[in-house]
Amino acid sequence: MSDTAEHATGYLLGHAALEQRRLLIQASYVRPWTARLLRRAGLTEGMSVLDVGSGLGDVAFIAAEIVGPGGRVVGVEREPAAVDTARRRAASAAFTDIVSFTNADLAEFDPVGSGAAWRPFDALVGRFVLQYLPDPAGTLRRLAGFVRPGGIVVMHDMDVSNPDVSVPRCALWNDCYALLGALFRAHGIAPDFGRHLTRVFLDAGLPWPDVDSGAMTGGKPGSTVFTWLGSAVQAVEPLLRQAGIALPDGLVVDDQLVATLERAVQESRSMVLGNTHYGAWTRLNDGPHRSERP
Ligand SMILES: C[S@@+](CC[C@H](N)C(=O)[O-])C[C@H]1O[C@@H](n2cnc3c(N)ncnc32)[C@H](O)[C@@H]1O
Structure with missing residues (x-):
């Protein structure tokens, strides 16, 4: 994956209101999948968790429900506005005793230097983040160094590269879906990043991970897939224009897009796919903690 402007300057999708809305929509539909993944990976009551x-804050909140009042979760996020929102949400969900958020870049985040209270985490988790980093394996290796021997690393990523996402074919659905992959490619990001997770774990020097996957599927009137794709295309429209990616002929990207997609899918009587999720998890070898090694 090549280094690109957004790798140097910030998160590709930014943090404008439409992107924040998209993140919340995405988080609510994918929540059960992430929760199952974290439990399956071995997260359990009383653990300390680093969410990168x-x-x-959505993954940190899932982790907080799993670890409970005896555990702790630290979220690390580079964008100050997102950290503010996450802190507000933690307060209104009464999670502040368990969850805290730190404003830092993952390339520089260093809990070891944060003082005498430092203890290695029991688990490292992250969702939809590695693919946006210039060096996913290098960063994962570094972050795994903050996890205790025998601790857990679990990453959740996705694939939006599938060219065949409706049966019978719904042209509008396929064309809108293809915009997401085109945008990632235009910025040097692999749209099928989720499928690279095993390699990324191994390149990071981690033990071979278990993996699981699941595709968001729908088509029935009211299905959340419509909101997922409609909100995603709305959020990225300015980036598509900047990247010179043409919208499908006649497509109007506005608040009606979700309804337009739903009508098109009803007309073609299709089953449609959203993104495919990939989860990878592993347990670190027992032995001296990395930060204690010479
Ligand atoms: C697609 S969002 C996912 C947010 C959250 N994990 C979730 O699943 O709801 C990716 C997040 O990673 C953050 N991010 C990207 N690169 C980062 C970096 N180098 N350091 C810290 N945060 C970063 C972005 O600002 C953004 O909030």
Whole structure:
């Protein structure tokens, strides 16, 4: 994956209101999948968890429900506005005793230097973040160094590269879906990043991970797939224009897009796919903690 402007300057999708809305919509539909993944990976009551690229806090909140009052969760996020929102949401969900958020870049985040209270985490988690980093394996290796021997690393990413996402074919659905992959490619980001997770874990020097996947699927009137794709295209429209990616002929990107997609899918009587999720998890080897090694 090449280094690109957004790798140097910020998160590709930014943090404008439409992107924050998209993140919340995405977080609510993918929540059960992430919760199952974290439990399956071994997260359990009382653990300490580091959530990287914590965004608006959704993964940290799932982790907090799992670890409970005896555990703790630290979210790390580079964007100050997202950290503010996450802190507000933690307060209104009464999670502040368990969850805290730190404003830092993952390339520089260093809990070891934060003082005498430092203890290695039991688990490192992250969702939809590695693919936006210039060096996913290098960063994962570094972050895994903050996890205790025998601790857990679990990453959740996705694939939006599938060219065949409706049966019978719904042209509008396929064309809108293809915009997401085109945008990632235009910025040097692999749209099928989720499928690279095993390699990224191994390149990071971690033990071979278990993996699981699941595709968001729908089509029935009212299905959340419509909101997912409609809100995503709305959020990225300015980036598509900047990247010179043409919108499908006649497509109007506005608040009606979700309804337009739903009508098109009803007309073609299709089953449609959203993104495919990939989860990878592993347990670190027992032995001296990395930060204690010479
Ligand atoms: C797609 S969002 C996912 C947010 C959250 N993990 C979730 O699943 O709801 C990716 C987040 O990673 C953050 N991010 C990207 N690169 C980062 C970096 N180098 N350091 C810290 N945060 C980063 C972005 O600002 C953004 O909030």
